[in-house]
Amino acid sequence: MYDLLVVGSGLFGSVVAFEARRRGKRVLVVDKRDHLGGNCFTQRIEGIDVHRYGAHIFRTSDRAIWDYLRQFCEFNHFVNSPVANYKGELYNMPFNMNTFNQLWGVVTPAEARARIEAQRVPCASPRNLEEHVLSLVGRDVYEKLVRGYTEKQWGRPCTELPPSVMRRIPLRFTYDNNYFNDPYQGIPMEGYAVVMQRMLEGCELRLSTDYLAHRSELDALADAVVYTGAIDGFYGYDLGPLEYRSLRFEHETLDVDNYQGVAVMNFNDADTPYTRIIEHKHFAFGTQPVTVVSREYPAGWQPGDDPYYPINDRRNAALYARYRERADAQSRVRFGGRLGEYRYYDMQDTVKSALAKYEEWFGAESDAGDRGGRIR
Structure with a gap:
């Protein structure tokens, strides 16, 4: 007992x-x-x-x-410092001065703020995620870094997702690719x-x-x-x-010592069927002669599947x-x-x-x- x-x-x-x-x-x-x-x-x-x-x-x-x-x-x-891949264009995450420089060539925080402000579509009461994101960061960030990834993740157009999916969009006006603010x-x-x-x-x-x-x-x-x-x-x-939303993973061992150069690469365009590739050895700074990568595919859910979100x-x-x-x-x-x-x-x-x-x-x-x- x-x-x-x-x-x-x-x-x-x-x-x-x-x-x-x-x-x-x-x-x-x-x-x-x-x-x-x-x-x-x-x-x-x-x-x-x-x-x-x-x-x-x-x-x-x-x-x-x-x-x-x-x-x-x-x-x-x-320290998590993912890279976003939009049709072969690479952007640092989270949204910070490196990202804004890659998007627009701006160098100073003032220049970045001005570009965002010029693109914003003000909306006092956003009805969906698209209106919400456009009102905060404008068209470029939305199209290249939010829309495709989010629609794949949730299986719905952003116009059908509630603003609460991304309550806050952290914008950092420093050159800092550390995804988290936590000290530990x-x-x-x-x-x-x-x-x-x-x-x-x-x-x-x-x-x-x-x-x-x-x-x-x-x-x-x-x-x-x-x-x-x-x-x-x-x-x-x-x-x-x-x-729920579910996930499907494809794991592959490759006979190369370094496949993508980063632990986490997001694929933000709508055409790539997976949302990200994980190269696991980079989590531990590995030096093995081979590598293991995992492709992550969002999926619908029904009873019997693994529920994730x-x-x-x-x-x-x-x-x-x-x-x-x-x-x-x-x-x-x-x-x-x-x-x-x-x-x-x-x-x-x-x-x-x-x-x-x-x-x-x-x-x-x-x-x-x-x-x-x-x-x-």
């Missing part, structure tokens, strides 16, 4: 399992995939840690969260799979185990359940499925609220993480949420458990 069953060995589930285990709880973790780590999983190929489900670059401004993860790994000093950034030097292995030490781990297919027998093994899968899937989609429009928000009301009435099952809460989380937000949720759900019981009590 276990005190806690955790469904999903991704970052949220692994943090919850670690917090329970370090308090002396007996923890069972199940995952339907044949590996731990969820979408953070890294696989070692030719000495290169390959991010199987897209780039995962950890960054935070919270020293406590940084130190929390450092108990499981040593981070390198990778990096990637685990041994890969994320090792991080999760260390988090789950002392727990029983069952891979290739579909919780929903064996729910009754697994539930009978534990006092409480933390479910990190899709909340609508838990209920068999009986109120209707929530909407929730589509947070009004219809889905209302539907999620109905599932959430039902979930809140559960006495033994708690829902957390991106899919359990139907929201987008960065990695740092996932760790914060998992720590907070554990204390909310089990803090008092865990304190009692340290003296022989059990999670209820």
